[in-house]
Amino acid sequence: MxxxxxxxxxxxxxxxxxxxxxxxxxxxxxxxxxxxxxxxxxxxxxxxxxxxxxxxxxxxxxxxxxxxxxxxxxxxxxxxxxxxxxxxxxxxxxxxxxxxxxxxxxxxxxxxxxxxxxxxxxxxxxxxxxxxxxxxxxxxxxxxxxxxxxxxxxxxxxxxxxxxxxxxxxxxxxxxxxxxxxxxxxxxxxxxxxxxxxxxxxxxxxxxxxxxxxxxxxxxxxxxxxxxxxxxxxxxxxxxxxxxxxxxxxxxxxxxxxxxxxxxxxxxxxxxxxxxxxxxxxxxxxxxxxxxxxxxxxxxxxxxxxxxxxxxxxxxxxASPSKTGAEQAAPSSDTVALLGRSVSPPFRLAVVGASGVGKTTALERLIGLRDAPAGRFSLGGVDAADLDPARRRALFAYAAQDVRLMDASVRDNLGLAGAFDDETLWEALDDADLGDRFRRDPKGLDAPIGPDGARLSGGERRRLALARAYLRSAPWLVLDEPTEGLDAATEARVLAALDRRLSSRGQGLILVSHRLAPTDLCDAVVRLADERSALALGQGGQPVGLFDPQLVQ
The missing domain is CATH 1.20.1560.10 (ABC transporter type 1, transmembrane domain)
Incomplete structure (x- = not known):
């Protein structure tokens, strides 16, 4: 039937x-x-x-x-x-x-x-x-x-x-x-x-x-x-x-x-x-x-x-996916169990690995942008596969590697994260090292950025998406290659502001990056050999063995 x-x-x-x-x-x-x-x-x-x-x-x-x-x-x-x-x-x-x-x-x-x-x-x-x-x-x-x-x-x-x-x-x-x-x-x-x-x-x-x-x-x-x-x-x-x-x-x-x-x-x-x-x-x-x-x-x-x-x-x-009893439950905490670790905000976790091993896919499965396999991730003690994707997404503010922007103003693009006053918008832009760029524009926050941000450089597009993620109130900030395409000086300013922002808000960080500088902000680094395995790296990038979920509470 x-x-x-x-x-x-x-x-x-x-x-x-x-x-x-x-x-x-x-x-x-x-x-x-x-x-x-x-x-x-x-x-x-x-x-x-x-x-x-x-x-x-x-x-x-x-x-x-x-x-x-x-x-x-x-x-x-x-x-x-x-x-x-x-x-x-x-x-x-x-x-x-x-x-x-x-x-x-x-x-x-x-x-x-x-x-x-x-x-x-x-x-x-x-x-x-x-x-x-x-x-x-x-x-x-x-x-x-x-x-x-x-x-x-x-x-x-x-x-x-x-x-x-x-x-x-x-x-x-x-x-x-x-x-x-x-x-x-x-x-x-x-x-x-x-x-x-x-x-x-x-x-x-x-x-x-x-x-x-x-x-x-x-x-x-x-x-x-x-x-x-x-x-x-x-x-x-x-x-x-x-x-x-x-x-x-x-x-x-x-x-x-x-x-x-x-x-x-x-x-x-x-x-x-x-x-x-x-x-x-x-x-x-x-x-x-x-x-x-x-x-x-x-x-x-x-x-x-x-x-x-x-x-x-x-x-x-x-069409609506069928709902089960487990999907009606909400996560009991902000604790995330992934890649062999159980972590809670304000913990900062970096995920590194060769291109194509599934780092971005793993993040998208975790935060509800893809279907999560059973037994791979848990949120607040509940298997991610048993949670409605909307409940998973509520825990994360996400800046994707593939930046998508609307053919609209700066304000409109930031507004996807919610309704905020101008002071809050400028603060997010400053933390993404974009505040001065748009203050020089006569239209300021109302400056148009063109189709998919065509009027911006690649680095500016990425930082505008980062500013949008900053505005979303969520326990975890998830960043996928946030400083890709930035010069060293700009990257240093962005990371310094990110460090201050995370510390002041008590927000957790899950970071994917091929660059060394962003991982220096993190408490632990996981090298992903494939989407099912994770290897712990200590100081200097030396392997220290497979993660035990009990090592970090």
């Missing part, structure tokens, strides 16, 4: 929250189709009756009541316009309000969910899901009024046609049923697969564009711009083909709707041939408009495939 759809539950919750607006939209849609059917049918009756009265002479003209029908026609025209406006406003407002709440919920699900799932998504794919797929889900709200409009229009058309002939009304009902059934079949056979393919193709194109954009400097350096353009063009052509197929499916739906409408008009005309001319005109035009009222339903069916594929993709994004 498949697990319940979380996106389905979120959409259902938003439908309940927007129940009033959706009901207004449905009622307005019904009013639109009823008014449209009545307007065309009554106009046909009125024009035909007036023509016959004119042919009947002056007495017939004087007896013909043209005031009441013309007033009703004007009323129906106003009602149709007003109801259409109400339907669009209420339906789209409900959809937009719901989507405004859905996007943060989905982003929170991605940020707090399984690390393996989150890391498997590229930035382009995540963007496509949170933008393109959520926009497609909008149709799950907007199209809710379509069935009500179609049913109301059908009922009005059948009722008016019955005034001329019961047989005509029955034939019209059968034609409407055939039209709806055929539209449903065509949508499932043609529109659904094409809509799903188009939704996937959009995600693929955005993923590729994001990947190539991030590698733009390398592509220019190696003269691969033409290859990149062609590669994107191939993805764009896939998207174009899927959209062409989707458009062709819409065309076949239109052809079927037109053929069904033409058949309905012919059958109704034959059935009312013996009825009075005004009623015959009313029945024929009402039948035509009644068949047209099902076009909105066909349009909704045409969008089913894209909406369903978007919902499936979002459901994978929003």
């Amino acid at each position: 498949s697990p319940p759809s979380r996106i389905g539950a979120l959409v259902a919750a938003q439908r309940r929250a927007e129940r009033l607006r959706l009901r207004i939209a449905a009622a307005a849609a019904a009013a639109v189709t009823v008014a449209a059917v009545g307007l065309l049918g009554l106009s046909g009756w009125f024009i035909t009756g007036a023509a016959l009265a004119g042919l009947g002479g002056l007495a017939a003209v004087q007896a013909f009541n043209y005031l009441m029908p013309s007033a009703v026609i004007r009323l129906l025209a106003i009602l149709r316009t007003g109801a259409r406006y109400a339907e669009r406003v209420a339906g789209h407002e409900a959809a937009l309000r719901a989507l405004a709440r859905l996007r943060p919920q989905l982003f929170a699900a991605l940020a707090s969910g399984s690390p393996g799932r989150a890391l498997a998504l590229s930035s382009g794919e995540a963007s496509a899901r949170l933008v393109q797929d959520v926009n497609a889900v909008q149709t799950l709200f907007v199209r809710l009024s379509a069935p009500w409009g179609a049913l109301a229009g059908a009922a009005a058309a059948i009722g008016l046609t019955a005034l001329a002939n019961a047989t005509a009304a029955l034939l019209l009902a059968l034609c409407m049923g055939a039209s709806a059934a055929g539209s449903l079949l065509l949508a499932r056979r043609l529109s659904d697969p094409a809509g799903r393919a188009a939704q996937i193709a959009v995600g693929s194109l955005k993923t590729r564009l994001s990947a190539l954009e991030s590698a733009a400097p390398e592509l220019r350096a190696y003269g691969l711009e033409t290859w990149a353009v062609e590669d994107c063009a191939d993805r764009a052509r896939d998207l174009d083909r899927s959209r062409i197929t989707l458009t062709l499916a819409a065309g076949w739906l239109t052809v079927w709707q037109t053929a069904a409408a033409a058949g309905a008009v012919v059958l109704v005309t034959l059935a009312v041939v013996s009825a009075p001319a005004p009623l015959a005109a009313l029945a024929i035009l009402a039948a035509l408009m009644g068949m047209d009222s099902t076009a909105g339903l066909a349009s909704a069916l045409h969008q089913n495939g894209a909406a369903a594929q978007a919902a499936d993709r979002l459901d994978a994004l929003a």
Whole structure:
């Protein structure tokens, strides 16, 4: 049995929250189709009756009541316009309000969910899901009024046609049923697969564009711009083909709707041939408009495939990992057991080792950015594998080796760590040896840094990420190559400030570095031969044997 759809539950919750607006939209849609059917049918009756009265002479003209029908026609025209406006406003407002709440919920699900799932998504794919797929889900709200409009229009058309002939009304009902059934079949056979393919193709194109954009400097350096353009063009052509197929499916739906409408008009005309001319005109035009009222339903069916594929993709994004009883427990202390040691703040531990042995991976498993294997790490006496990643991340402030920055101001990038006053922000920048750099900028904390910090040097980008980690209140500060790319003088200032900051706050430090100077700040150094083994190093880097977890309490 498949697990319940979380996106389905979120959409259902938003439908309940927007129940009033959706009901207004449905009622307005019904009013639109009823008014449209009545307007065309009554106009046909009125024009035909007036023509016959004119042919009947002056007495017939004087007896013909043209005031009441013309007033009703004007009323129906106003009602149709007003109801259409109400339907669009209420339906789209409900959809937009719901989507405004859905996007943060989905982003929170991605940020707090399984690390393996989150890391498997590229930035382009995540963007496509949170933008393109959520926009497609909008149709799950907007199209809710379509069935009500179609049913109301059908009922009005059948009722008016019955005034001329019961047989005509029955034939019209059968034609409407055939039209709806055929539209449903065509949508499932043609529109659904094409809509799903188009939704996937959009995600693929955005993923590729994001990947190539991030590698733009390398592509220019190696003269691969033409290859990149062609590669994107191939993805764009896939998207174009899927959209062409989707458009062709819409065309076949239109052809079927037109053929069904033409058949309905012919059958109704034959059935009312013996009825009075005004009623015959009313029945024929009402039948035509009644068949047209099902076009909105066909349009909704045409969008089913894209909406369903978007919902499936979002459901994978929003899926929650199963919770166990152990995952509900919180760590009882700030003690961390890793690589054979149990340490607590303000202890400082350095992890060194050759490139590729898994130092960064070990840290990411510890702090909840990757899934933790059972029995490898514990936090506060609880196996890290049994803790929700969000509970693990709460214990650590992290500055990664791979620095990621927003295309925004210095203040906005620091603000990811929380809301702080300017004094606190400047203090963090000073401790990262960046305060003077941004004080010289006329915009100060509001200075833009460009896409991923393009306006900063490599060392400045790293130190800005370090300042952001300083702002987060957590028992442990975890730094991965914090001084990589810095000259000796800058490194000395950064490390001196780091030493003072750790001492004043009583914060623990877990450090990964290939450089000797940062490890001098630490109480112990672990050389990692692989992700499962650790060797203790004493003064001067001499090995002193495998760590015993009881050596440091």
